[in-house]
Structures are given as structure tokens and as C-alpha cells.
Amino acid sequence: MSFSQRGAVAFRGIRKAFGAFVAIPDLNLTIAPGELVTLLGPSGCGKTTTLRMLAGLEAPTEGQILIGGEDVTRLPANRRDVSMVFQSYALFPHMSVAQNVAYGLEAGGMKSRPARAAAREGLDLVGLSGMADRLPSELSGGQQQRVAVARALVLEPQVLLLDEPLSNLDARLRRRVRTEIRELQQRLGFTAVYVTHDQEEALAVSDRIVVMLEGQVAQAGPPRELYEAPASEFIADFIGEANVIDCEVTQVSDGTATVAIGAVQQTVPAREAVPGPAKLAVRANAIRLRPGRGELPGRVLSAAYLGDHMEYEVETDLGRFFAIVAESDTPMPQGSDIAVEFRSRGLALIT
Missing domain, CATH: 3.40.50.300 (P-loop containing nucleotide triphosphate hydrolases)
Known part of the structure; x- marks a missing residue:
């Protein structure tokens, strides 16, 4: 054959x-x-x-x-x-x-x-x-x-x-x-x-x-x-279930963009971005949660244990986030106050 x-x-x-x-x-x-x-x-x-x-x-x-x-x-x-x-x-x-x-x-x-x-x-x-x-x-x-x-x-x-x-x-x-x-x-x-x-x-x-x-x-x-590198909000959400949020591109230089997510500053690949309002796709596993308060405070709405990871719904001033956290040894209970942070990988500007 x-x-x-x-x-x-x-x-x-x-x-x-x-x-x-x-x-x-x-x-x-x-x-x-x-x-x-x-x-x-x-x-x-x-x-x-x-x-x-x-x-x-x-x-x-x-x-x-x-x-x-x-x-x-x-x-x-x-x-x-x-x-x-x-x-x-x-x-x-x-x-x-x-x-x-x-x-x-x-x-x-x-x-x-x-x-x-x-x-x-x-x-x-x-x-x-x-x-x-x-x-x-x-x-x-x-x-x-x-x-x-x-x-x-x-x-x-x-x-x-x-x-x-x-x-x-x-x-x-x-x-x-x-x-x-x-x-x-x-x-x-x-x-x-x-x-x-x-x-x-x-x-x-x-x-x-x-x-x-x-x-x-x-x-x-x-x-x-x-x-x-999703081309649209639909693609970002459909491929990999991203959180799509509003952000502000404050600077673009040498292929990198600095974006403001509320009070949080983050650098991401610029793609074709220009300074001004934009949309940012945030993968669920690019979100870090820690107890206490931070630049982006939040509150745990729900927490689900799935063996090797936890899944959280989190309320923030920027809206709701869906987060996947690999560490499941010390889960954060529903209703607890947390700080939301972002990893460098797993963020993409939607052009």
C-alpha cells in the first residue's frame, strides 16, 4: 500500500x-x-x-x-x-x-x-x-x-x-x-x-x-x-477558553507591548498593537491567585477540586475570571479575598 x-x-x-x-x-x-x-x-x-x-x-x-x-x-x-x-x-x-x-x-x-x-x-x-x-x-x-x-x-x-x-x-x-x-x-x-x-x-x-x-x-x-495568537475574541474564547478583558496599551517597542490591566502592568507580544484601548486574552492557566490583597484584588466565587488542579471563578473590578491553578494542596475557599496576578506566558493581545 x-x-x-x-x-x-x-x-x-x-x-x-x-x-x-x-x-x-x-x-x-x-x-x-x-x-x-x-x-x-x-x-x-x-x-x-x-x-x-x-x-x-x-x-x-x-x-x-x-x-x-x-x-x-x-x-x-x-x-x-x-x-x-x-x-x-x-x-x-x-x-x-x-x-x-x-x-x-x-x-x-x-x-x-x-x-x-x-x-x-x-x-x-x-x-x-x-x-x-x-x-x-x-x-x-x-x-x-x-x-x-x-x-x-x-x-x-x-x-x-x-x-x-x-x-x-x-x-x-x-x-x-x-x-x-x-x-x-x-x-x-x-x-x-x-x-x-x-x-x-x-x-x-x-x-x-x-x-x-x-x-x-x-x-x-x-x-x-x-x-x-488568536485573531479575534471568538477565537481566543473558542480555542482554550480564554478570559477576554479590557486593557490599555501604554507603550509599544521592539515587538513588545506594555499593557495596563487595571493597576497591573504587564508586557506581552505586541503583534500589531498601537497605544490605546485594547482587548487581552488571558488563558485560565496564566492566572495566579494568592491569599490577601494586591494590585488587582478579587474574591473567590467558586472553587472546584479536579484532582491535579483547582478551578476557580473569581470576581474582580475588571469582571469575572476563570482560573486553573495547578497547586491543589491548599485550596482557597469560596468567599475568600485573594490577589490576582498574571504569568508572562498565556496572554495575547487581540488585534
């Missing part, structure tokens, strides 16, 4: 309307060969519609979709050279694992013996070589997901599409399977388009994240860029 030649994907001026409702007003997006791009956003943002148009399950109202340089806009799904891993896995319960993986090959005209050989090769790729003769009901959720991935990969598609592939798994299993999918994609080098609403999942698996809002690209870039 060779994945040395993967196709690029391009959406050019894509518009998708359902009657009077315009789900995608004007989408322009390119995906490089061998890249794993995640479409991320809240419910109704257009990410699943975009994936379905790429798969050929929905037709765009206007525009072009290209895969590997070929215009596939009007081609049916079975001529797109893509494979899709569904949220529900869609395994046939009466077929063995090997039969499930070989199904698409046999349906496409491959004889049974070479199809079964290819299926076993696909199961080897995903670490299920010893389970070819089992039924799906005899597998765990994570193993069933890997069968679905193997079934898609044996077709050797130009692009692998994954639609909320981990949503049916529990939190611990999600972490493990997302790591397996990422390692497999990097090892084989195939192009993948991954849809999820889970920000942590997107950060973990992606070469690039495309955050969508109301059918448009709100921001696209590597995970670190979106987390550390």
Missing part, C-alpha cells in the same frame, strides 16, 4: 445554500498533500457541510472543488477518490473484521482473495492483525474505530475524511485513539480532513486548524498559532 502520492484539496469560491438559508457564503481553502487539516467550530458553523461537499454527499450551489488538481465538483461520491470514516463507524455486524475491511474493495470489483489479503494488510497498519476473524461486537470501541480507519485506508484514497471519529469513545480512549490516528497519518503521509467540535482534539492531531464561524473561515493556522 503506497501513500507517496497524496492529492491536494482546493475549495474555490464555494457557496452552499439550503433554500433561502446560506450555510457557506464564500469558502476559499487549500489543503496541501500529506497535511492533516481539522475543521473546527461550534454546531452549525458549516464544518460538516464542507466535509460532505468534499465527499460528494452534498453539491455546492456555486464554486469549484478540486482533488489532486482535478475538478470533482460534479462527480458522484464513488468517483471522488476519497474515503470517509463516519462517527458511527458503520461496520456490518454480521461480517468479520476482515470482511468489513475488504467490503469496499470487493464492491469495487476486486476478487475476494486479493481483497482479503489487502484487508489483512490494512489491519496490520492499524495494529489489529490478530483480530481479522472476530465480529465487530467482540471489539472495544477503540478497536472498532481502527477497523473503520483500516477499511477506508485499503481503498488507497487521495484524501481520508474523518467526521467526528472519536465522539462515541470515552475520554481516556479518545486520547489514545487520536494519538494512534495522528501517528498513522504521519507515518503513511496521507492527506486527511478531520471534523470535530472538540478543541483539545483539534490541537492534538492537526498540522493546521481551520476554525469556522457562520460558514466562513474565522482563522486558519497551526495549533500553536491559533492558541497563542
Whole structure:
């Protein structure tokens, strides 16, 4: 199975309307060969519609979709050279694992013996070589997901599409399977388009994240860029749950800005800031709390113990803050007076 030649994907001026409702007003997006791009956003943002148009399950109202340089806009799904891993896995319960993986090959005209050989090769790729003769009901959720991935990969598609592939798994299993999918994609080098609403999942698996809002690209870039340099208040809050507060940029010099957060002075990357009022995204783990009073006094509204950290809601003159504090040995009780301070990392001016 060779994945040395993967196709690029391009959406050019894509518009998708359902009657009077315009789900995608004007989408322009390119995906490089061998890249794993995640479409991320809240419910109704257009990410699943975009994936379905790429798969050929929905037709765009206007525009072009290209895969590997070929215009596939009007081609049916079975001529797109893509494979899709569904949220529900869609395994046939009466077929063995090997039969499930070989199904698409046999349906496409491959004889049974070479199809079964290819299926076993696909199961080897995903670490299920010893389970070819089992039924799906005899597998765990994570193993069933890997069968679905193997079934898609044996077709050797130009692009692998994954639609909320981990949503049916529990939190611990999600972490493990997302790591397996990422390692497999990097090892084989195939192009993948991954849809999820889970920000942590997107950060973990992606070469690039495309955050969508109301059918448009709100921001696209590597995970670190979106987390550390959000382009808007929406991105700052959606990627990593930031506190967005008012501040005053008092000075900009050599790529660094000095900002006043109430009486607190802090230096942050300037980005494109100019002196004057601004918005500052403050990550929950960039907030330090200590008992007593300080330049920015506050009061603990709620405190939750989560094992390796504490989560606090804090009221200040600048508004409410959500804070994550790693030290949970001496929690600060509800109603206690505290001083709010900021770490140097985890603050970003919103330009």
C-alpha cells in the first residue's frame, strides 16, 4: 500500500445554500498533500457541510472543488477518490473484521482473495492483525474505530475524511485513539480532513486548524498559532477558553507591548498593537491567585477540586475570571479575598 502520492484539496469560491438559508457564503481553502487539516467550530458553523461537499454527499450551489488538481465538483461520491470514516463507524455486524475491511474493495470489483489479503494488510497498519476473524461486537470501541480507519485506508484514497471519529469513545480512549490516528497519518503521509467540535482534539492531531464561524473561515493556522495568537475574541474564547478583558496599551517597542490591566502592568507580544484601548486574552492557566490583597484584588466565587488542579471563578473590578491553578494542596475557599496576578506566558493581545 503506497501513500507517496497524496492529492491536494482546493475549495474555490464555494457557496452552499439550503433554500433561502446560506450555510457557506464564500469558502476559499487549500489543503496541501500529506497535511492533516481539522475543521473546527461550534454546531452549525458549516464544518460538516464542507466535509460532505468534499465527499460528494452534498453539491455546492456555486464554486469549484478540486482533488489532486482535478475538478470533482460534479462527480458522484464513488468517483471522488476519497474515503470517509463516519462517527458511527458503520461496520456490518454480521461480517468479520476482515470482511468489513475488504467490503469496499470487493464492491469495487476486486476478487475476494486479493481483497482479503489487502484487508489483512490494512489491519496490520492499524495494529489489529490478530483480530481479522472476530465480529465487530467482540471489539472495544477503540478497536472498532481502527477497523473503520483500516477499511477506508485499503481503498488507497487521495484524501481520508474523518467526521467526528472519536465522539462515541470515552475520554481516556479518545486520547489514545487520536494519538494512534495522528501517528498513522504521519507515518503513511496521507492527506486527511478531520471534523470535530472538540478543541483539545483539534490541537492534538492537526498540522493546521481551520476554525469556522457562520460558514466562513474565522482563522486558519497551526495549533500553536491559533492558541497563542488568536485573531479575534471568538477565537481566543473558542480555542482554550480564554478570559477576554479590557486593557490599555501604554507603550509599544521592539515587538513588545506594555499593557495596563487595571493597576497591573504587564508586557506581552505586541503583534500589531498601537497605544490605546485594547482587548487581552488571558488563558485560565496564566492566572495566579494568592491569599490577601494586591494590585488587582478579587474574591473567590467558586472553587472546584479536579484532582491535579483547582478551578476557580473569581470576581474582580475588571469582571469575572476563570482560573486553573495547578497547586491543589491548599485550596482557597469560596468567599475568600485573594490577589490576582498574571504569568508572562498565556496572554495575547487581540488585534
